[in-house]
Ligand code: D5M
């Protein structure tokens with residue numbers, strides 16, 4: 337009997353007796369059958385703290401109900417068939433929870449503590465009864481979708497994007513005396529404009545030409561390939577981005593000397609006397625969701641597992657942020673059902689509620705949707721709908737926000753974004769890839785937009801307003817989606833990608849995406865840590 341299966345049952349509060357162990361072991365697919373059986377039992381509404389004993393008789397009834405193997409008993413499995421035990425079992429994992437130090441870049445590694453592997457047998461769980469949260473939602477677009485999807489909305493959407501980002505660019509001293517495009521034909525010397533990139537192309541001599549437009553007109557801007565630094569900068573500029581150009585006019589062409597992105601000023605770091613845990617891409621319901629790894633994470637956050645140092649970190653946790661893809665969803669890609677253990681979206685959220693419901697109630701959990709969740713896919717995505725996720729909504733310590741959203745956690749401004757636009761940037765910009773989400777996050781901050789390219793893989797709702805402009809500078813920028821974690825501090829902003837709890841999928845095999853599953857970033861009193869829960 338694999339330990340994994342024992343723990344699966346134990347985590348759901350079910351003890352499996354010896355004969356039932358043996359019986360499960362003889363089945364073709366014991367792991368999957370165990371998962372379904374657990375769901376079936378848990379779905380009957382047992383109390384979380386009750387311990388149930390699974391006997392071979394109960395197992396037989398379940399197998400018969402599911403048509404898995406012929407058994408003699410005629411009764412259906414009922415909750416009353418399970419024997420209750422008042423004894424509370426302590427589940428102790430044999431595997432150490434370690435703080436990872438083997439990570440990608442050096443800045444990252446410097447911030448990670450030494451590997452420690454100790455097992456804490458005694459629960460230090462001490463619920464803080466009087467804990468107070470200073471939690472505010474600063475920006476949420478859940479109820480702000482007014483779009484009728486017509487062409488007028490498109491125009492208004494782009495105008496809004498342009499004027500919001502222009503307002504940021506106008507404050508740059510280099511662009512103070514910018515001119516509307518229609519006026520530059522009257523000037524001879526230096527030309528300064530602020531416009532949206534309508535398109536760009538390379539000339540046959542290898543120069544780059546941008547078509548830039550504002551509300552008054554449009555103009556071609558040439559970037560000479562011998563101006564190496566400028567040419568390099570021009571390579572990261574994308575369609576629909578709003579930029580400033582300083583150059584000289586030659587007839588109907590502006591020769592660019594400088595490209596100015598709105599960028600972000602350096603921010604001062606705020607003190608933090610608590611911890612925030614960042615996760616995303618849990619993909620509950622998928623065959624590749626790593627339930628055991630997730631349960632180990634839950635035990636740590638509940639202060640029941642880890643070295644003394646790790647438990648001290650857990651004690652400081654006040655917020656758990658989830659940046660989308662909580663569940664694997666239904667029909668997200670062709671033939672997805674073959675890769676699902678739970679094929680119903682409501683049941684996926686019920687399972688999510690069971691798993692997240694094990695987390696201590698004095699931690700506030702903030703959930704934003706991702707492209708696998710049951711929210712509309714066009715961004716900004718409204719919060720996970722209650723209609724499908726009622727079970728999660730019933731958890732008292734969970735808050736739901738849109739994607740993207742800005743929340744204030746004790747005054748720490750946190751921008752949460754799933755990260756779908758990373759696909760567009762990784763596909764279209766030289767030097768950007770899923771592996772380097774820190775560079776993509778820096779680029780989004782520089783562009784002051786969550787999903788700058790319109791009409792690529794990221795579906796954007798053409799709202800009357802563009803809610804994806806990054807107007808406020810966050811203290812933390814939390815993303816997911818790429819399933820590969822990263823951390824970098826840029827101009828004082830903590831940029832965090834939280835990885836996943838899903839092992840490599842068939843799709844990711846094709847694209848050679850190697851996920852960093854079970855590695856969880858934490859800001860412990862302002863200091864970054866990466867906690868490793870995976871076993872390998
Ligand atoms: O995304 C899981 C992973 O797959 C993540 O690394 C992004 C990548 N991905 C997803 N969709 C695409 C497209 N359309 N192009 C390129 N790469 C993609 P998930 O959202 O969990 O399915």
Ligand code: FE
Pocket residue numbers: 617661706708817818819
């Ligand atoms: Fe995902």
Ligand code: ZN
Pocket residue numbers: 661706707708754817818
């Ligand atoms: Zn995703």
